[in-house]
Amino acid sequence: MQTASFSTQRVDPYNPPADHVRLQQGGSITQVPWPNTGTIWVVTKHADVRTVLGDARFSSDRALPGHPMNSGGYVTGAQLKQLIEMDPPEHAQHRLRIMGEFTVKKIAAMRPRIEQIVEETIDAMLASGNEADLVEALSLPVPSMVIADLLGVPYEDHGFFQENSATFVDADTPVEGRIAAMGALKKYVGELVQSRVTAPGDDILSRQLAAGADPVELTGLGFLLLIAGHETTANMISLSVAALLDKPELLQQLRDDPSLVPGAVEELLRYFTIADVGHQRLATADIEVAGTMIHAGEAVYAFANVANRDPDVFPEPNAIDFTRGARNHLAFGFGPHQCLGQNLARLELEVVLSAVVRRLPTLRLAVPFGEIPFKEFGPNYGVYQLPVAW
Template identity: 60%
Template sequence: MLKTDFDDARTEPYGPPEQHRELQSTNPVALLDWAGRGRGVWAITKYDDVRAVLSDFRFSSDRSKPDHPAHAAYSPGTIQGQIIAMDPPRHSLIRGRVMGEFTVKKVAALRPRIEQIVDEAIDAMLAGPHEGDLVEALALPLPSMVIGELLGVPYEDHHFFQTNSAIYTDQRATPEERTAATAAIREYIATLVDARLDTPGVDILSRQLAAGATRDEAIGLGFLLLIAGHETTSNMISLAVMTLLDQPELLQQLRDDPAILPKAVEELLRYFTIAEVGGLRLATEDLDVHGVTIPAGSTVWALTNTANRDPEVFPEPDRIDFSRGARNHVAFGFGPHQCLGQNVARLELEVVLQRIIDRLPNLRLTVPVSQLRFKEHGNFGLYELPLAW
C-alpha cells in the first residue's frame, strides 16, 4: 500500500484533485491508505480501466454486503428499489422495469414543460432585483420541479419537496438535519405510492406499480430518482453558467453558433464529471485491472473524473473544446449502473443554457471564481452562484 492518503476532496474549480491526475500517469491502479474510512482503497484512474470496472458486476454495488464501502448507509427497510445499491438479478429486474420511462422519445416530450419552467424562473428574475443567486433562483428549482412532476407531486407540495431535498443534499447540514429531511422525503413519497395504490395516475410511480413493483420498491425508486436527478443537474447548471461567464469566449461561441449547444453540453459534462460516488465498488473475487491483481474484499473506486481527463482518449483534456462532442465520456457512469436519467439532465442543461443566452444578455458574475464556495465531497458543485443580470 502506498503511504499516500487517498483524498476525494476537490479543491480546484476546473479540475480533478492533483493527486488523482498524478496517479493516472504514474500508478493508474494504486492501493492507497484511505485514512478517513480506516481502510485501503484501490484508485482506478485510466479511462479503459474505469469502464472495465464499472461494467463488471464482480465489482459489486450491493451495499448490503458488510465489506462494501457504502455499507454504513445501508438500511434493509429503505434500500428496496434503489438500483444504484444492488447487483443482479434484482438490479436487472428493477432497472429493466423502469428503463422505458427515460427513452429519448419520452424525454423529448418533456421539452415544452422544461422550457416553461425555465422561462417562468427567468421571468421572476427579471421582475425583481437584477441581482441574486442562480442556484436558488433557477439551478435548484428546475430539476426538482421536473422530477417532482414525473413522480406526480402536486404543485402545492413542491415547496416542501424542494426544501427537504435541498437539506438532504447540503453538505453543510448537520447529520440530524439530513436524517430528518431523509425521513420527511421518504414518508412523503410513501404517501404518494399509497395514493397510487388506491387510485393510479399517469406518473412513473403508478406505472411502476402496474408493472409489478412492490410498495417498498416504488418508494425506494422514487427516493432515488428524486435525489439522483436533483442535486447533480443543479450542480451542472451552476457550474456550466459559471464557466461561460468566467470564460466569455466560450459563451460567444454559443451565441455565434447555437447549433453547437448539444456538443457543448457533452463537453461540459465531461469536463466537470461531478458525480464520483457511483464509482465505489467491492471486489467479490480476485480480479485483474491493468495487469494488477485486486484481491477479493478490496474497496475499489473507479474515478470517472480522471477517466474523462485521460489524454489517450481526450486530447488536450484540460481544455474545453465544444467541437469535441465527446458523447463517449463517463460523466454518467458506464455499464449496467449508467445513469437512468441522463437524457433528462442533458435536456435540462440544453434548455437552461439556451434560454439564458437568449434572455439574459447582461448576465455576469458579481464575485470572481476564486471567491465562490464549492462542494468538495460527493457531488461537485457550487453552494451559491451570485450573479447580476
C-alpha cells in the same frame, strides 16, 4: 503499494482533486489505504474505469462485508436495498421495469414542459430585480419541478416539495435540518405512492405500480430519483453557467452558434464530472485489470473524474472544447449502473443553457470568480452560491 492515502478536496475549481490527478500520473491502477477495508485499488485510466464499471463481478452491493461503502451500518434484512446497490440478477429485474420511463423518445416528449419550467423560472428571477443567487433562483428550482412532474406531485404541494428538496441537498444546512428534510420527503413520497395505489394517475409512480412494483420498494425508488435527479443536475447548471461567465469566449461561441449547445453540455459534463463517490466496488472473483490481478474480496474505486481527463482518449483534456464530441465521457458512469436519468439530465442542461444564452445577454458574475464558494469536498461537486447580476 503507496503508503499515503488520498483526499477528495478540490483546490482548483477547474480541475479534479489534486490527489486523484497524482494517482493517475503515478500509474493506471494503484493500491492505497482505505478506512473500511484497509486498502483499496484506485483505477484512473478511461479504459480501465470502463472495465471495472462494466463488469458485474465488481459488486455494487454495499451490504457485502468488505465493500468499501459498508461502514458497518448495514444489517441484513433491516434496510431495503436501493437500485444502485443491487447486483445481477436482481438489478436487471428491477432496472428493466423502470428503464422505459427514461428512453430518449420518452424524455424528448418532455421538452415542451421543461422549456416552460425554465422560461417561467427565468421570468421569476428577472422580476425579482437585477441580481440573484443563481443556485437558488434557477439551478435548484428547475430540476426540482421536473422531478415533481415525473412523480406526479400535486401543484399545491410544489412549495413543500421544493423547499425540503433544497434543504436536504444544501450542505450549509445543519445536519439535523437535512435529516428532518429527508424524513419529510421520504414520508411524502411514501404517502404519494399509497395514494396512487387507490387512485392511479399519469405519472411514473402509477405506471410502476401497474407494472408490478412493490409500494415500499417504489417509495425508495421515488426518493432515489428525487435526490439523484435534483442535486447533480442543479450542480451542473451552476458550474456550467459559472464557467461560461468566467470564460466569455465560450459564452460567445454559444451566442454565435446555438447549435453548439448539445456539444457544450457533453463537454461540460466531461470536464466537471461532478460525482466524486459512487463508483466503489468489491471484487467477487479474481479479475485482471491493466495487467494487475485484483483478488476476490478486494475493494476497488474507479475515478471517473480523472478518467475523463485521460489524454489517451481526450486530446488536451484540460481545455474546454465544445466541438470535441465528448459523448464517450464517463460522467454518468458506465455499464449496468450507468445513470438511469442521463437523458433527462442532458435535456434539462440543454434547455437551461439555451435559455440563459438567449434570454440573459447581460448576465455577469456579481463577485470575482475567485470569491465564488465552490464545494471543495464531495460527494457531488458544485457551488454553494453563484451571485449574478444583469
